[in-house]
Amino acid sequence: MAFDVFKDETFNFKVQAMLGELRTGCGDAGEIMSTASSITDGDADSWVAAWRALAERVEKIASDADAGGHRVSAGEAYLRASAYHSAALEVVDGTSDPNAVLKPTFAAHRRCFDRYVELSEPPIEKLDIAYEDTTMPGWFVPAAGPGRRPTIVLSNGSDAPVISTLGIALAARARGYHSIMFDGPGQQSMLFERNIAFRPDWEAVITPIVDLLVARGDVDDKRLCIYGLSQSGYWVTRAIAYEPRFAAAVVDPGVDDVSASWMGHLPEEMKEMLDKGDRSTFDQWMQIGEQDQTPAEKQEIEWRAKPYGIEDAFDLFTAVRTYRLTPEDLARITIPLLITEPEGEQFWPGQSERMHQHVASSELVHFTAAEGADRHCEPMARSLLEQRMFDWLDRTLNPSA
Helix, strand or coil, rough: CCCCCCCCCCHHHHHHHHHCCCHCCCHHHHHHHHHHHHHCCCCHHHHHHHHHHHHHHHHHHHHHHHCCCCCHHHHHHHHHHHHHHHHCCCCCCCCCHHHHHHHHHHHHHHHHHHHHHHHCCCEEEEEEECCCCEEEEEEEEECCCCCCCCEEEEEEHHHEEEHHHHHHHHHHHCCEEEEEEEECCHHHHHHHCCCCCCCCCCCHHHHHHHHHHHHHCCCEEEEEEEEEEECCCHHHHHHHHHCCCCCCCEEECCECCCCCCCCCCCHHHHHHHHHHHHHHHHHHHHHHHCCCCCCCHHHHHHHHHHHHHCCCCCHHHHHHHHCEECHHHCCCCCCCEEEEEECCCCCCCCCCHHHHCCCCCEEEEEECCCCCCCCCCCCCHHHHHHHHHHHHHHHEEECCC
16 A cells, blocks of 8 residues: 555554544544644654644643533543543654653553543443452443444554554444453553553463353353454464354464564574574674664664563563464364454554465455555555454344344
8 A cells, every 4th residue: 555654664554544534533534634744744742742642732722621511522522632642652762861751651641541431432341350459441332222232352563552452342332242442561650550461371361261252141151253464363363263152263464473573584593592482692793783773773673572571581582482372272273263464564464364274264354455454464555454354243143133
């Protein structure tokens, strides 16, 4: 898809994703494009400053509308402000002082989102989901009307904000599905506020959510399904291999080896060091490589490592390599599984097709540049994704309809 706002690939992809969420109310095109035009291409400090300024301006609009009793206007503006605060966080790792930006900006993002939830009609229910000796924050988005409804669990990507799955939740509601969004270990509030790290065995995260749902009187426990965005293409596939209560699943895209996006940058000699358990030599090579890194590159690596809760390079790469699905894991999956395969997938190319080959109950759906639906998670074709996945879920969960 030939639509470029920035030459910097990261900046360009993130603006495309923001434009793709316009349908959910997570922004105005004019606000996004005018702000993007003020940003110095590739300059993270410029990016953060621009989105924070816009977020603060729109949050003021929201608070004024709120004070005046204009609930709809306030809710709409709080959602946009939440999205813009979140946009500021997207490249915080490349700024001159990430730690100074992170917590206050995240707090502002979540403050605005929380007020949007409070003002939402029909109401969105805020939840505390039991998880080990603590809780995970969750949001239950109900479909209208009485009776037990099919319900979809929305599992977010590695560092994505909750609003990244809001569009799917609203699309679900429009089609008569309940949905539940959440922050899991290593994600957003669980990381930034509680320092709880990722884990590869995502069934330990999903099972408490299923327990909560099946105990509700408004959920059809025979029509539970789950959607995995980005890195949750791995987590959800892992979860459905070991949590048997789902009737169907969608992964966007299929990810059977998270570590591929890390290992591709390593020379073969360093991969062999990991295989042999040669910590000393591996760490020495890493230290030599760090001498040629820019401060921004060093910060990016630290940012990517943060959700894993590991600082040592050898331990980090060793841990990331556990985020893989074995043939035995995939063989356990018997429920219908829809796997997206966008043209030009830049993070885990080829893995959707490979997963499809290993899961007999799976179906592969292609998204193309000609449709404006290429690249990771189809950033500018989310409505097309929703149409295809929910039509597939309707057919799968209601085969006699």
